[in-house]
Amino acid sequence: MQLRAAHVRVRVPATSANLGPGFDALGLALGLHDELEVRALGASGVRVEVRGEGAGTVPDDETHLVVRALRAALDHVGAPQTGLHLLCHNRVPHGRGLGSSAAAVVAGVLAARGLIAEPEALDDDTALALATQLEGHPDNAAPALLGGLTVAWTDDAPGSHDPSAPARVRAVRLAVHPDVVPVAVVPPGHLSTKAARGVLPAQVPHGDAAWQAGRAALLVEALGRRPDLLLEATGDRLHQGYRRKVMPSSLALVDALRAQGVAAVVSGAGPTVLVLARRTPGAPDGTDADAAVAQAFGGVMAGWRVLPLPVDHAGASVTAMLD
Known part of the structure; x- marks a missing residue:
């Protein structure tokens, strides 16, 4: 898998999970967004600039959550790693239950999708699975990725009777009443x-x-x-x-x-x-x-x-x- 683009822009919404009784399953995408630009660099290394929420407190190196998710997605499709420059405009509050970590993970996976020559290799099903691996559960990642109201769940890997096999992550998007x-x-x-x-x-x-x-x-x-x-x-x-x-x-x-x-x-x-x-x-x-x-x-x-x-x-x- 080769890289196709050198500069992409990603936009990801805030999310609210559970919504009361839908524990670890229901999630809703909200009209508040993190936006970031990612540049692939010829030289190695990472430079992260954060404006807004998390500025001065989140990592600015390889441990930044967007970088970790992006690199995991590139590895998953066999694309080469690259130097990176991230410019993050964060509006989703951190540590408040509005899906800031899911937004970062989904942003990293979507940035990888934009950089590679075959973006279909990181389709929504694959992106949700990768995001869930990093997040631990899909309730925020699903609406961040798909928008609207989502129901997310996991089931056994197809054809597998091995309880240790990784679960398959799935989600459906549902309409929300305009009122x-x-x-x-x-x-x-x-x-x-x-x-x-x-x-x-x-x-x-x-x-x-x-x-x-x-x-x-x-x-x-x-x-x-x-x-x-x-x-x-x-x-x-x-x-x-x-x-x-x-x-x-x-x-x-x-x-x-x-x-x-x-x-x-x-x-x-x-x-x-x-x-x-x-x-x-x-x-x-x-x-x-x-x-x-x-x-x-x-x-x-x-x-x-x-x-x-x-x-x-x-x-x-x-x-x-x-x-």
């Missing part, structure tokens, strides 16, 4: 995914699992055709309650909003709160959550940001640049 208006309520502090997962139990009651399965199925219907069911459909018994001790303010906000009839959940591993609001009939710029969010803040939640973010229906993209 659904996501709103991210972003706190000033961050929380690592490792810390958020570390408080989850190894086992949950069978009754809770059965209850959760019904809500997850209902959520697909609510997001696609019945937004009036969003409050009931976003109930959760598997992860948010266990995480209360590591993000008490976030769960307090979720409780306050849900008490007023607003479909609010923890976004991914948190601590951002995602509101799945509905457009108000007769007021195209208003939603059923506006008053509840304003009341919940009440001047007390200093440093939090309220970001209305439309659904991103396009997903990640890569464009070859002509210098």
Whole structure:
């Protein structure tokens, strides 16, 4: 496999996973994007420039997540490694449950797709599999790559009866009702995914699992055709309650909003709160959550940001640049 382009531009959306009951399976792409330019260099080495989120804190060498994903993708298709110059314009907040690491991984894989002579070797199925290997789970990677609402899952490798064989990763993209208006309520502090997962139990009651399965199925219907069911459909018994001790303010906000009839959940591993609001009939710029969010803040939640973010229906993209 040869390299075809020397300069590509990649655009990847923020994402919110879980959406309440869809733990490690459901994800939604949001209209907030990281954009980066990647240049293949004749000389060896890596130069990374970061502007915006993560500037001065993320690595600027081979350990940068985009670089690691790009190199893994080149290795996968047998393409030669090259020197790299990355210019990253980051808008997705880091450590807030909005898929910043998935955005970086998908960006690296898509950059490799743009650089190689046969981009079909890194089609969406392959890109999702590679991203999942680096991420550990596909719930953010799938919507970042495909856009819209996605359901992601893994199954046994085709034809394999070996339990140690790598699982196949799959995802489907579903339509989102136009009246659904996501709103991210972003706190000033961050929380690592490792810390958020570390408080989850190894086992949950069978009754809770059965209850959760019904809500997850209902959520697909609510997001696609019945937004009036969003409050009931976003109930959760598997992860948010266990995480209360590591993000008490976030769960307090979720409780306050849900008490007023607003479909609010923890976004991914948190601590951002995602509101799945509905457009108000007769007021195209208003939603059923506006008053509840304003009341919940009440001047007390200093440093939090309220970001209305439309659904991103396009997903990640890569464009070859002509210098």
